[in-house]
Amino acid sequence: MTIHITLKELESEAFSTSDSFGPSWKTLLDEVTFNVIRGNRYHPQNYGFFGYGASGVDWSDEDILRVKSSTFQNQIRINNSHLNLVLKAKNVSHIKGILGDKVKDELSRLRIRTVDENTLDVLKEILKKEFSIVLPTTGASLDPNHLAEIQNLILLFRTFKQRWRPEGALNREGEPYTRLPKLFSESDLRKSANFISGMTFLPTSREMWDVLREIIDKKEGSQAHLKEKLTKAQDADSYSAIAPSSHVEASTRRLKTDITDILDIVPGEERQRLAEPTQEFVGLLTDEERNWIVNAFATKNSVLFRGASTELQVEAVGVENPEALIQVMMGIKEKSTSVQARFSLTEEEVAAMASLSVMFIDPPSHYIVIDEEVSL
Amino acid sequence: MRDFSFEDRKFDEEIRDYNSKSEFFPIAHNVPLSAGQVRVLTNGNLASKKIVVIAAHNPASQTCDVLLTHDYVEVAIDREFIHTPEKRTSSLAFTIMADFNGNVDSMQLENSPVVGKLCVECVTTILNQSTSPNLEDFQLPNLHNCLKRGEYPMVFLDSTWTFRVKEYEEFRLMSNIFASRKEFLKEKEFSFHLNIDQEIFDISVIIDQLNSPEDIENYLKSFDENDSLQGLVGRQSAKTQYANA
Numbered sequence: 001m002t003i004h005i006t007l008k009e010l011e012s013e014a015f016s017t018s019d020s021f022g023p024s025w026k027t028l029l030d031e032v033t034f035n036v037i038r039g040n041r042y043h044p045q046n047y048g049f050f051g052y053g054a055s056g057v058d059w060s061d062e063d064i065l066r067v068k069s070s071t072f073q074n075q076i077r078i079n080n081s082h083l084n085l086v087l088k089a090k091n092v093s094h095i096k097g098i099l100g101d102k103v104k105d106e107l108s109r110l111r112i113r114t115v116d117e118n119t120l121d122v123l124k125e126i127l128k129k130e131f132s133i134v135l136p137t138t139g140a141s142l143d144p145n146h147l148a149e150i151q152n153l154i155l156l157f158r159t160f161k162q163r164w165r166p167e168g169a170l171n172r173e174g175e176p177y178t179r180l181p182k183l184f185s186e187s188d189l190r191k192s193a194n195f196i197s198g199m200t201f202l203p204t205s206r207e208m209w210d211v212l213r214e215i216i217d218k219k220e221g222s223q224a225h226l227k228e229k230l231t232k233a234q235d236a237d238s239y240s241a242i243a244p245s246s247h248v249e250a251s252t253r254r255l256k257t258d259i260t261d262i263l264d265i266v267p268g269e270e271r272q273r274l275a276e277p278t279q280e281f282v283g284l285l286t287d288e289e290r291n292w293i294v295n296a297f298a299t300k301n302s303v304l305f306r307g308a309s310t311e312l313q314v315e316a317v318g319v320e321n322p323e324a325l326i327q328v329m330m331g332i333k334e335k336s337t338s339v340q341a342r343f344s345l346t347e348e349e350v351a352a353m354a355s356l357s358v359m360f361i362d363p364p365s366h367y368i369v370i371d372e373e374v375s376l
Numbered sequence: 377m378r379d380f381s382f383e384d385r386k387f388d389e390e391i392r393d394y395n396s397k398s399e400f401f402p403i404a405h406n407v408p409l410s411a412g413q414v415r416v417l418t419n420g421n422l423a424s425k426k427i428v429v430i431a432a433h434n435p436a437s438q439t440c441d442v443l444l445t446h447d448y449v450e451v452a453i454d455r456e457f458i459h460t461p462e463k464r465t466s467s468l469a470f471t472i473m474a475d476f477n478g479n480v481d482s483m484q485l486e487n488s489p490v491v492g493k494l495c496v497e498c499v500t501t502i503l504n505q506s507t508s509p510n511l512e513d514f515q516l517p518n519l520h521n522c523l524k525r526g527e528y529p530m531v532f533l534d535s536t537w538t539f540r541v542k543e544y545e546e547f548r549l550m551s552n553i554f555a556s557r558k559e560f561l562k563e564k565e566f567s568f569h570l571n572i573d574q575e576i577f578d579i580s581v582i583i584d585q586l587n588s589p590e591d592i593e594n595y596l597k598s599f600d601e602n603d604s605l606q607g608l609v610g611r612q613s614a615k616t617q618y619a620n621a
Contacts (some may be wrong), residue, residue, distance in 0.1 A: 128529060
């Protein structure tokens with residue numbers, strides 16, 4: 001939804017004494033935060049939020065609102081940044097762009113830190129306080145002597161002992177604390193800072209980041225470990241397999257299996273009780289029947305699937321004709337009835353079981369992209 | 377459309393809290409230029425805007441010496457002075473780039489509202505020091521703590537460095553360019569005085585022609601409601617002249 005707000009409105013609101021961050025600013029920040037987060041592939045887990053969807057890369061609206069609130073508190077409120085912004089802005093798009101940068105800055109601030117980052121920060125602090133050095137953003141990355149010096153720095157780091165403390169080293173979420181523990185002792189880091197200060201060209205922050213990634217073990221809490229975890233999650237992302245045409249790209253987010261929605265519907269105790277019948281039910285299903293279940297219960301456009309034309313349903317389930325589709329549905333009904341009889345389940349429990357079965361089904365071989373505008 | 381959730385309500389409360397607790401500097405429009413004012417500097421086509429502090433105003437040359445500011449207060453270096461939002465001075469947070477001053481035409485600032493008013497002594501001191509290459513010279517006047525000096529260390533080709541270079545390039549395009557400042561200002565002052573002399577001459581010629589009350593009535597009738605400044609001045613002068621006579 002595009003919201004029409006003029007620069008004049010924003011300006012008069014910003015400089016009003018009673019309502020400086022008024023409705024127009026609120027709406028604009030809301031729009032920008034949603035666009036930035038939904039338009040980029042930020043992993044919610046990296047920022048301390050629970051990820052939704054099959055691969056956990058979906059953001060809930062509440063979490064996005066939390067980011068918005070945090071952006072306001074930390075990036076706008078402290079310095080009344082919106083006043084500077086409106087004075088210097090050329091148009092509303094310009095303001096949106098800068099607000100977007102502020103949301104990104106806030107996301108960087110919220111990002112869960114890794115051991116690598118801790119080490120780099122401590123090293124930077126030593127360099128700044130004791131050697132008056134700030135690592136530059138550009139450097140002599142193509143100079144052979146500089147590269148040789150970087151290699152020597154890596155060798156120096158390899159001589160330092162890495163202090164991985166399994167107990168107390170990570171917080172309850174399995175991530176390192178904001179500042180501590182330090183992976184290397186401060187005296188070791190001081191040695192490396194001394195080495196850096198003597199280098200012909202200072203290494204850039206990026207180069208130091210690479211050096212640390214090279215030498216830090218791939219253990220829980222390290223950048224390499226986090227990256228591996230996210231890559232695995234990405235690979236498991238079932239919908240990424242379907243991208244036959246460009247318009248699918250935009251629709252794919254709606255298709256992701258959202259198990260959490262189902263968990264919300266079925267209470268915890270019932271889930272435990274229904275685990276055994278559900279597993280048995282899934283074991284009886286054919287591939288086509290599993291496809292139907294996933295399309296009908298697990299995608300965000302399940303409602304659209306159930307209301308879609310038979311041709312689309314046939315394509316989604318991966319059967320040849322409408323008759324086969326009916327057979328699939330009959331098969332599901334028959335199998336659910338048999339499980340119902342065996343475990344003495346009520347009609348509601350059977351419905352819950354059908355929803356829960358999604359959790360036991362591997363990513364389906366067929367998905368369908370239903371364009372809302374066409375289908376509705 | 378999203379639901380009006382708990383988070384939405386919480387955010388509304390935060391905004392209400394901010395709006396009720398914040399005390400803003402009262403911005404003023406149509407105020408004559410003077411040293412210490414914080415204004416928005418624009419060039420002709422409004423494509424670029426900078427927030428500047430007027431360090432000196434020269435009415436004769438119709439120019440101002442201004443100090444450039446930026447709003448990345450967290451990376452203020454030791455050649456910059458930080459201003460934190462305060463009702464008395466300005467609601468904006470910015471840093472004055474003490475070594476970046478420029479001479480601009482008054483009309484580039486006149487239309488902008490005054491968004492702050494800083495200590496004139498501090499601003500003048502900063503302007504006087506701004507051309508010094510010596511870092512120790514960048515100091516506020518004794519017993520003044522109106523601004524806070526930046527501490528972020530700057531390194532050659534660091535992001536702070538490149539940011540400053542870019543800011544100055546843009547600022548330079550908005551400032552007066554001259555080979556000799558003295559000659560430039562002298563020329564501007566001369567043309568300003570020349571214009572005034574011309575105005576006075578024109579008025580005296582008109583007054584000489586007004587010899588009776590009828591002449592004055594006819595003269596005043598020749599102007600409509602939207603008459604020019606010259607006409608207004610002439611009319612006032614004519615009235616005074618007549619009254620004196």
